[in-house]
Amino acid sequence: xxxxxxxxxxxxxxxxxxLYSGLVVPISEKALISRIRRASIRHSGVALxxxxxxxxxxxxxxHEILVTTDFNLEGIHFRREWHPPAPVGxxxxxRGLSDIAxxxxxxxxxxxxxxxxxxxxxxxxxNFTHGLLALAENFKITLAGGDTAESPAGILVDIVVVGSVPxxxxxxxxxxxxxxxxxxxxxxxxxxxxxxxxxxxxxxxxADYPRHFFPIPRVAVGRALRERGLASAMIDVSDGLSTDLxxxxxxxxxxxxxxxxxxxxxxxxxxRKVVDLFHALHGGEDYELLFTAPPGRRVPNRIADVAITFIxxxxxxxxxxxxxxxxxxxxxxxxxxxxxxx
Ligand SMILES: [Mg+2]
Numbered sequence: 635x636x637x638x639x640x641x642x643x644x645x646x647x648x649x650x651x652x653l654y655s656g657l658v659v660p661i662s663e664k665a666l667i668s669r670i671r672r673a674s675i676r677h678s679g680v681a682l683x684x685x686x687x688x689x690x691x692x693x694x695x696x697h698e699i700l701v702t703t704d705f706n707l708e709g710i711h712f713r714r715e716w717h718p719p720a721p722v723g724x725x726x727x728x729r730g731l732s733d734i735a736x737x738x739x740x741x742x743x744x745x746x747x748x749x750x751x752x753x754x755x756x757x758x759x760x761n762f763t764h765g766l767l768a769l770a771e772n773f774k775i776t777l778a779g780g781d782t783a784e785s786p787a788g789i790l791v792d793i794v795v796v797g798s799v800p801x802x803x804x805x806x807x808x809x810x811x812x813x814x815x816x817x818x819x820x821x822x823x824x825x826x827x828x829x830x831x832x833x834x835x836x837x838x839x840x841a842d843y844p845r846h847f848f849p850i851p852r853v854a855v856g857r858a859l860r861e862r863g864l865a866s867a868m869i870d871v872s873d874g875l876s877t878d879l880x881x882x883x884x885x886x887x888x889x890x891x892x893x894x895x896x897x898x899x900x901x902x903x904x905x906r907k908v909v910d911l912f913h914a915l916h917g918g919e920d921y922e923l924l925f926t927a928p929p930g931r932r933v934p935n936r937i938a939d940v941a942i943t944f945i946x947x948x949x950x951x952x953x954x955x956x957x958x959x960x961x962x963x964x965x966x967x968x969x970x971x972x973x974x975x976x
Pocket of ligand 1 (some may be wrong): 732734736869870874
């Protein structure tokens, strides 16, 4: 039966009948739901997940709720011809988890709303769900509800991720002070480099570009930085270093000087080639953490098995300067994702 009308959409937090009742694709809806319910582990913060009108979340005493929401739109955030469905599911959830990480929080549950065109092969949805659930399982969070609909064109995914943090302890973008030092986790530019290849018509294998296809959000690092009181301000690198650093500077009312040779650049492709500086500065979707720390605090060069690299200093002057290897100074304008993508 074809029910395309939005009025027949069903919330799958209210999953009495079928998860994909809005889709023409006949399946196996039941199989999909039971897969989600089976695969979805129960985080202790989820008192009630899929199966009723609402999910019920329970916070540890003295904690606050973190909520983040992200659209993932076909043609904007992914392309079916470039991105297999499992990485699309993985990347959708990474975006939310990475935001929780950037606050120093603990993720609890995700909520997935999916609109798909009627002709979307069932295997696409199955593999998408699989990619998303595999990451959810790694981070021990529950897929606790969502909604489905038929889309007139293209796949639209909205992900809400909920987490918690001890009251008053979330690491904000606004805490950087002149004199603080600037650090970044992992390396940068790997995701944008993959996009460059795909755009040039090359075939990028997920194995050669793990940071593009299967980025791992830095939840453990974010939590450790918050617990140890090391980070004065933090953001995840979703739009590109130049743009995300500008966000910290703007919110904190400061500027920064970044040392170009210090920026850790990703090695990508079959030949493990280092990405160029442009990708490292402006390419988005690396989902690393960018943070500042007071000058007196010793920041380890590894946290939770992830490299931490010093890349510059926070200054009073409210603009961002890039200092090249030869000591030349350039104004670093935010040219992150939105710009880069075109
Ligand atoms: Mg973010």
